[in-house]
Amino acid sequence: MTETNRRIRRALVSVYDKAGIEGLANAFVKAGTEVVSTGSTAKRLAELGVDVIEVQTVTGFPESLGGRVKTLDPHIHAGILADMTNPEQVEELKSLDIKPFDMVIVNLYPFADTVRSGASVADIIEKIDIGGPSMIRGAAKNSASVAVITDPADYALAAQRVADGAGFSAEERRWLAAKAFATTAAYDATISEWTAGHWPEPESIDAVSKTCVQEGDKARKALERPQEGFETAMFPSCITRTWNYAHGLRYGENPHQQASLYVDALDQTGFAHAEQLGGKPMSYNNYVDADAAWRAVWDFAPQIAVAVCKHNNPCGLAIGNTVAEAHLKAHACDPMSAYGGVIAANSMVTFEMAQNVRPIFTEVIVAPDYEPEALKLLKAHKKNLRILKVAQRPHTDIQFRQIDGGILVQSIDRIDAPGDNPDHWKLVSGQAADTQTLDDLQFAWRAIRCVKSNAILLAKDQATVGIGMGQVNRVDSCHLAVERANTLADGASRARGSVAASDAFFPFADGAEALIDAGVKAIVQPGGSIRDKEVIEAAQKRGITMYLTGTRHFFH
Known part of the structure; x- marks a missing residue:
């Protein structure tokens, strides 16, 4: 023991998930710990032989509103928040006839589990815990006096410290408090994630907000839409989301890097x-x-x-x-x-x-x-x-990418832009593609989305035959795509008669010329270069079909 250890004479226990509390109950009985508890937790502890004091006995007020109000009372929270290292607060607590708690053990209503179960909105709302986070945060704030337990993995440790009378040191209480704050932060982030998806800003509020904007209002200007159709719901002023630890991985990209998998709570x-x-x-x-x-x-x-x-x-x-x-x-x-x-x-x-x-x-x-x-x-x-x-197709809408000191957030690149539809393509060279060629062009255009930039993709008969990816200039990607097409199939010249897609415009005509020289019969690309005219003229000179999409699919 250290001089900062505090014995557990009185504990508050309120847990939704009661698995593993048997050891705690045995420790409470052996140590003679005074235990205050709520509802079904009190009933379970009593069944295990604990002489439980129900919360309503302490508060003088019955649990009400279907259990929504149980512990939200000064007789509970003053006992949690009183700093017993502060003589003035000790005396004030005595004058109020309130006894302090030395340990608070709480786990929360299963909000994420309820959402994942497909429950109704009403049932989901009922699993938004109010009293639990309040007790946890109060105890964590007061780690100078109180040990807070939120992780069932710590029950055995808590039972040991109760039974042997050692209690927890100040360092241990602070460590438990840090875990507790992480618990409530993750819990609230999960609720925020769910409400953001189910309770969007109504048009009535947006209309009022627009009329209330004052010139020079920096806070509002920070949220102004930079482009037409910008979704502010996707880019809130603060991102609060949580991912739960799933399991460790052998290592990261390389053996010297550590790695784990975390999963979306909802x-x-x-x-x-x-x-x-x-x-x-x-x-x-x-x-x-x-x-x-x-x-x-x-x-x-x-x-x-x-x-x-x-x-x-x-x-x-x-x-x-x-x-x-x-x-x-x-x-x-x-x-x-x-x-x-x-x-x-x-x-x-x-x-x-x-x-x-x-x-x-x-x-x-x-x-x-x-x-x-x-x-x-x-x-x-x-x-x-x-x-x-995997039972369900990909459904993520938002992509996160960490940079030093922050993250970048963007909507997922899908094949759903106007330029992804061949009906919107602009024919700028050669004859309009026949049905089979157009099908191959459409396949190549869809396939280019998943190739690292700079990307060039050759296709024939609804299959890739050569891919040039990840080069720092587009002409190298063109040469690589042709080389792969012509050297990986027993000497067959697969580039000849194929179609090509480019994920972004050709900055110079040389890339398109390399494809044409290899026998590519049609090219689809976004266009938009200041040298588009040169590129198009190179295709026209050779009678090659070329379409412009007006849409780009960079993949970095």
């Missing part, structure tokens, strides 16, 4: 909650690559698509009449790079596809489901293959 259906059906545990890089592949295949729904990804980039992407056909076409784009890659499908993996995957060294496969025989084959013959089942 969402149990996203990729982070993938059901693993076989294989080794997921790594940090596995999650990054598999998530990228998972997003890529859903850009093509409802068509059946398969992506093969490596290092957060596709090395093959294709549409097929069957999932097995789509996989074969995607793999054929770059069989060399597919070694040790990730496979994603937006359709059930069939036995036929599993047979094709079997001889290929693959780190992860992810799909909505698997035929029983397909799963049996993969588990039997590829014991290390991480087999993931």
